[in-house]
Each structure stands twice: as C-alpha cells, then as structure tokens.
Amino acid sequence: MSSIQRFRYAGWSAYLSGVAMIVGLATLALFSSLGQPWGIVYEAALLFQLLFMLPFVFVLRAWFGSESSGLKLLSQRLWIFWVLFTTIVQALVTLGAFGPQGFSQALDKGLAVSGWIGIWLAFSNYLGPDTWTANKNLAGFATLATLGFVLTPVVSKYIGPGSPLIILGVLASAIGYAGWCVLLGRLLLSGQLVR
Numbered sequence: 001m002s003s004i005q006r007f008r009y010a011g012w013s014a015y016l017s018g019v020a021m022i023v024g025l026a027t028l029a030l031f032s033s034l035g036q037p038w039g040i041v042y043e044a045a046l047l048f049q050l051l052f053m054l055p056f057v058f059v060l061r062a063w064f065g066s067e068s069s070g071l072k073l074l075s076q077r078l079w080i081f082w083v084l085f086t087t088i089v090q091a092l093v094t095l096g097a098f099g100p101q102g103f104s105q106a107l108d109k110g111l112a113v114s115g116w117i118g119i120w121l122a123f124s125n126y127l128g129p130d131t132w133t134a135n136k137n138l139a140g141f142a143t144l145a146t147l148g149f150v151l152t153p154v155v156s157k158y159i160g161p162g163s164p165l166i167i168l169g170v171l172a173s174a175i176g177y178a179g180w181c182v183l184l185g186r187l188l189l190s191g192q193l194v195r
Contacts, residue, residue, distance in 0.1 A: 010059035011188030018181030020049035025174040043094040050087040138183045145176025
C-alpha cells in the first residue's frame with residue numbers, strides 16, 4: 001500500500017471515528033432516558049470509535065517517525081498505548097466479559113480515560129506537523145475536545161456525576177472530537193501530509 005493510499009484510508013477512518021462518537025453520544029442519551037438496549041449500542045459505538053482511530057494513529061505515527069523526539073515521541077507512544085489498551089478493554093466490555101455491571105464500569109473507566117485523549121489532542125495539536133498546527137479550525141476543535149475530555153472526569157469525580165457540567169463536558173468533547181475528526185480526515189485525504 002502506497003503512502004497516499006494509507007493516508008486516504010486513515011482520512012476515511014478519521015471521518016468514521018467522528019461519526020461513531022456522535023452515534024455514541026446519541027445512544028448514551030437514549031440509554032439515560034430509555035434504558036437498554038441503548039447501553040449496549042453505546043458500548044458498540046465506542047468500540048467502533050476506537051477501532052476507527054487505529055488507522056490514523058498509525059499513519060500519524062509513521063508521519064511523526066522521522067521527526068520524533070522528546071514530547072513528540074512521548075505523545076505518540078502514549079496515544080498508541082491508550083488506543084490499543086482502551087480498544088481491547090472496550091471490546092471485552094461490549095462482549096460482556098465484566099458481567100451485567102459492565103456498562104457502568106465502562107462508563108466510570110471511560111470518564112477516567114477520557115482525560116488522556118484530551119491531553120493527547122493538546123499535545124498532538126501543539127507538536128503536530130506544520131500543515132496540521134497551522135490549521136486554526138483544527139486547533140479550535142482540538143481545544144474544545146480537550147476541554148470537554150478533561151472537564152468531564154474532573155467534574156464527575158469532584159462535583160458528582162449528576163452535575164449539569166457533565167453534560168457540558170460531554171457535549172464539548174463530542175462536538176470538538178467530531179469536528180477535529182472531520183477536519184483531520186479532510187487534511188489526510190487532501191494529500192498535504194503525504195511525504
């Protein structure tokens with residue numbers, strides 16, 4: 001597979017990851033008001049969001065590879081570990097490996113882990129390729145997602161899961177991440193990052 005093909009594949013994967021995030025948000029809202037089977041659909045949407053992240057994570061790793069040192073290297077390694085680990089755990093939760101309480105455990109763990117995706121978005125936005133970091137809209141969506149991904153677990157832990165700030169954090173992370181995925185997908189499909 002040529003570099004152009006890998007970047008195109010990663011661009012479409014970024015789009016699909018953003019769509020899965022929106023589907024997950026919608027099914028989480030349905031689960032909160034209607035109950036099952038929407039919790040299971042939410043778990044599956046989260047699993048697909050993570051699976052669709054993998055291609056663009058590895059393409060960006062290859063892109064950063066020749067320049068990686070210090071924080072760039074740390075950022076990409078933490079991101080790859082986080083995505084692989086979270087994908088495996090989410091697959092186990094979706095398959096019911098943790099029993100009937102799997103959804104609530106996954107939600108608690110998901111809130112704790114969501115801060116890491118926010119931190120990675122901040123790192124990658126700051127340390128990414130010039131074509132990437134120069135895109136102000138991409139930076140704006142990454143910042144919005146970062147705030148949401150970090151705000152949600154902090155509010156949940158220190159204020160409580162019933163706080164209206166949770167809804168604000170979830171919306172910020174969903175809109176920010178989905179927008180970031182769309183813009184990143186467009187950038188990857190444009191060929192501007194291909195070397």
